[in-house]
Amino acid sequence: MGCLQSKHRRKVRAWEDPFVLASQTAFSVSEVEALFELFKSISSSVVDDGLIHKEEFQLALFQNRKEESLFASRIFDLFDAKHRGSIDFGDFVRSLNVFHPNIPQEDKIEFSFKLYDLDSTGFIERQEVRRMVVALLRESGMILDDESIERILDKTFSEVDVNRDGKIDKLEWQEFVSKNPSLLKIMTLPYLRDITATFPSFVFNSELEEIVT
Amino acid sequence: MQSPVYYALVNPNLSILMNMCFIFQRITIPEIMKDEWFKKNYKPPVFYEKEDADLDDVQALFKDSEEYRVTEKKEEQQPTAMNAFELISMSRGLKLDNLFDVEQGFKRETRFTSKCPANEIISKIVKAAKPLGFDIHKKNYKMRLENVKAGRKGNLNVATEIFQVAPSLHMVEVRKAKGDTLEFHMFCKNLSSSLEDVVWKTEEDMQETK
Numbered sequence: 566m567g568c569l570q571s572k573h574r575r576k577v578r579a580w581e582d583p584f585v586l587a588s589q590t591a592f593s594v595s596e597v598e599a600l601f602e603l604f605k606s607i608s609s610s611v612v613d614d615g616l617i618h619k620e621e622f623q624l625a626l627f628q629n630r631k632e633e634s635l636f637a638s639r640i641f642d643l644f645d646a647k648h649r650g651s652i653d654f655g656d657f658v659r660s661l662n663v664f665h666p667n668i669p670q671e672d673k674i675e676f677s678f679k680l681y682d683l684d685s686t687g688f689i690e691r692q693e694v695r696r697m698v699v700a701l702l703r704e705s706g707m708i709l710d711d712e713s714i715e716r717i718l719d720k721t722f723s724e725v726d727v728n729r730d731g732k733i734d735k736l737e738w739q740e741f742v743s744k745n746p747s748l749l750k751i752m753t754l755p756y757l758r759d760i761t762a763t764f765p766s767f768v769f770n771s772e773l774e775e776i777v778t
Numbered sequence: 779m780q781s782p783v784y785y786a787l788v789n790p791n792l793s794i795l796m797n798m799c800f801i802f803q804r805i806t807i808p809e810i811m812k813d814e815w816f817k818k819n820y821k822p823p824v825f826y827e828k829e830d831a832d833l834d835d836v837q838a839l840f841k842d843s844e845e846y847r848v849t850e851k852k853e854e855q856q857p858t859a860m861n862a863f864e865l866i867s868m869s870r871g872l873k874l875d876n877l878f879d880v881e882q883g884f885k886r887e888t889r890f891t892s893k894c895p896a897n898e899i900i901s902k903i904v905k906a907a908k909p910l911g912f913d914i915h916k917k918n919y920k921m922r923l924e925n926v927k928a929g930r931k932g933n934l935n936v937a938t939e940i941f942q943v944a945p946s947l948h949m950v951e952v953r954k955a956k957g958d959t960l961e962f963h964m965f966c967k968n969l970s971s972s973l974e975d976v977v978w979k980t981e982e983d984m985q986e987t988k
Binding site: 603607625626627634635636637638639640661664681694697698700701702704705706707709713716717718720721724741745747748750751754756760763 | 859862866867868869871877878891949979983
């Protein structure tokens with residue numbers, strides 16, 4: 566066994582280099598390092614392989630790895646930019662970047678559109694909105710009859726679907742969100758401004774420098 | 779009884795204080811704070827809180843609360859009905875703040891649903907919060923409850939808001955705006971026991987129906 570390191574050293578791939586990630590995002594190098602602390606704890610919670618799997622994401626979000634949610638799955642799929650069924654550190658940082666308070670509204674609007682466009686057709690169709698409303702009601706234990714649900718959809722579509730084609734395109738979404746800015750509340754995480762205080766990276770610093778050099 | 783060795787090295791005022799702490803009786807924190815030795819160069823802590831993004835718009839809301847008192851008659855009859863996306867964005871699956879939750883176990887916000895009319899919900903919350911020592915600020919269907927007494931991290935400040943899902947169905951959000959999360963948790967427990975006849979489904983119920 567000789568002088569084998571007892572601590573498992575994660576290989577840092579070029580696209581996950583904190584300096585590169587900092588240059589591509591609103592985060593500083595130390596903020597990226599702090600995010601790595603968070604990433605480590607989430608990605609090792611079920612399987613310690615340096616990747617966040619769906620169950621680990623669910624565990625972090627709901628404190629319950631088995632709890633499934635249409636919306637959490639959607640977020641997971643968007644974070645999994647390379648469509649490999651898991652989120653690596655680069656994906657994690659670049660995706661969280663959109664939620665940074667300093668990121669322009671346009672980027673957040675675009676992300677939210679993709680979020681709600683469940684089947685990625687480039688439009689948010691009425692049946693997709695219905696599906697999401699039903700999912701929210703079920704999640705909150707609320708029961709509404711179909712008529713009431715249709716009334717909610719009618720009211721929403723009369724406001725957002727300007728060209729009356731039964732679906733919401735990017736432009737209509739942009740208009741709608743600028744009239745209802747509270748809809749973008751979910752797209753900003755104030756915590757990201759203070760991440761180095763929440764996850765001190767003084768331990769991590771030396772670890773990463775050794776790996777990179 | 780022989781005094782511990784360290785007493786010889788220490789300021790005599792401090793040693794008197796320490797005697798009181800350790801030897802004579804249990805001194806309380808407020809008593810310590812009144813002691814002369816303690817007060818020397820003492821700066822009371824300022825609690826820095828990460829506040830929610832929308833605190834600004836809630837503050838703006840209450841800036842003109844003076845005007846509100848005069849124009850009470852103009853108050854909306856019902857909270858505006860939520861559109862589909864406002865409803866959807868309430869999902870827990872979209873609350874990524876939870877990824878950063880270091881204070882595991884105690885949530886910073888909770889919600890419940892009610893079949894009561896909005897005005898009734900409001901008056902029941904007010905009736906429940908006042909005896910717990912909270913000052914109430916109300917504007918339409920948003921409220922700010924502030925604990926008159928300071929807690930572990932300053933005065934607990936709670937924001938509540940009522941949303942209409944359907945004419946006979948409301949969702950009430952209770953959120954910690956400032957203060958200690960554990961105290962917020964206790965407040966919610968007290969509140970929910972006083973609101974038993976208003977609450978239809980709590981968050982715990984919502985989890986169990988899965």
